[in-house]
Amino acid sequence: MVNYGGISCWVDIDNSAAMEYDIRTFEDQRIVTCWIASEVGKSFSVSWRNSFLPAPTAGHVFMDGNECGGRVLYGPSTVCAKHEGVTDTRTVKPFVFAPLALTDDDAFLGDSSNHRKLGCIEVAIYPVQIFGLVPVVANSSTLSEIKVHERSKKSVTQQIRLAEPRMLAVPQNAVAHRFTGPPLVTFVFKYRPLDILRASGIIPPPLPPLQLKRKPEAASLPYAEPPSEEDDLSDAEEIRVLREKLYALEAKRARKTRVKEEEENIPPNTAGWSRKKAKLSVN
Incomplete structure (x- = not known):
């Protein structure tokens, strides 16, 4: 919703609040503008609320520049005023978005002044004095079909019509009631199709779909058959043989180390005698 001076206003399309884009406030004119996305065939309503202004107010609604009635609020309240169409005492003709009628008749080429507010939903909030309840007078607004030359439609491709009552x-x-002053605020909802608002940069493009990282696939490994009992026995035998070789090598190394240590500990004279004895024993 859009807000100004304690008054809020919004548009419901198919009973869901429309998102407003590019909201702008013109303080000197007391005008608040925004853009909403419209869709052909969908009905809509306009609502507003006075949060704390201590006076009665009346909201008058305009569709494509045509006055379409309004509602009165007696003072600040949580209750909102809702205007969903042109009414008489017992029926309502709901507002609905409709395609714009195009023509190539050049007689419509210069007829742009009458369509200056085409594509706009306006709600003007006035301070009022209330006199009481009176019978409803049928609204004369019919929101008849608007024809626009195909070369002057610009970005407007829709209009507002009335659905079946x-x-x-x-x-x-x-x-x-009667007005006691100029509008306190005028809310202007400029409606366009979603693709046009995106192409104009008013609505950002949709986010790309979320890319979920795929888990790495398990590496394919060659299939290995489980070892048989014979394989287990041969492996055990091989381990036993290797251990015996290891023990033999360790024992051999230990003997060499021990002999070397003994030779280093022999006294010099004894060592020479031993060498001589060894020589004589050979002869």
């Missing part, structure tokens, strides 16, 4: 659950009355 439906019965109201409770008959309505009107509130007689």
Whole structure:
């Protein structure tokens, strides 16, 4: 919703609040503008609320520049005013987005002044004095089909029409009132199709789909058959033989080390005698 001076306003499309984009406030004119995405065939309503202004207010609604009635709020409240179409005492013709009628008739080429507010939903909030309830006077607004030359439509491709009437659950009355001053604020909702708003950069493009990282696939390994009992026995035999060789090598190395140590500990004279004895024994 958009806000100004304690008054909030929004558009519901198919009973869901429309997202507003590029909201701008013009303080000197007391105007708040924004963009909403519209879709042909969908109905909509306009609602507003006075949060704390201590005076009655009236909201008057304009569709494509055509006055379409309004609602009165008696003072600040959590209750909102909802305007969903053109009403009489017992029926309502809901607002609906419709395609714009195009023509190649050059008679419509210069007829742009009458369509200056085409593509706009306006809600003007006035301070009012209330006089009481009166019978509802049928609204003369029909929102008839608008024809625009195909070369002057620009980005506007839709208009607002009235759907088939439906019965109201409770008959309505009107509130007689008069304006006591200029509009406190005017809310302007400029409606366009979603693709046009995106192409114009008003609505950001949709986010790319989330790419989930794939788990690395398990490396394919060659299949190995489980060892048989014979393989187990041959492996055990090989281990036993290797151990025996290891023990023999360690014992041999230990003997060499011991002999070397004994020779180093023999006294010099004894060593010479031993060498002589060894020589004589050979002869």
